[in-house]
Amino acid sequence: MSEIDKRNRLSEEPFTYQITKNGTVTINYKGKQIKVVKDKEAERLIARIKAVENNMLEVQLLLAKITGNFKRGNEK
16 A cells, blocks of 8 residues: 555545435545546445445545546646
């Protein structure tokens, strides 16, 4: 884990998620919505989150991986 998050950004818990009634997952970064996951991808993500929900760092890593490379340096 130390090789993945060298600067300890995920320990600050920048990602949050919300599972809606219809099974979609909205992912937020520092309060701003950045991705909506639907259908089978959402089902897989929910299953993965439930498997590691006791370890918040693992949940943060899952959310970071699913969002991909969304930051390009020009966000405020």
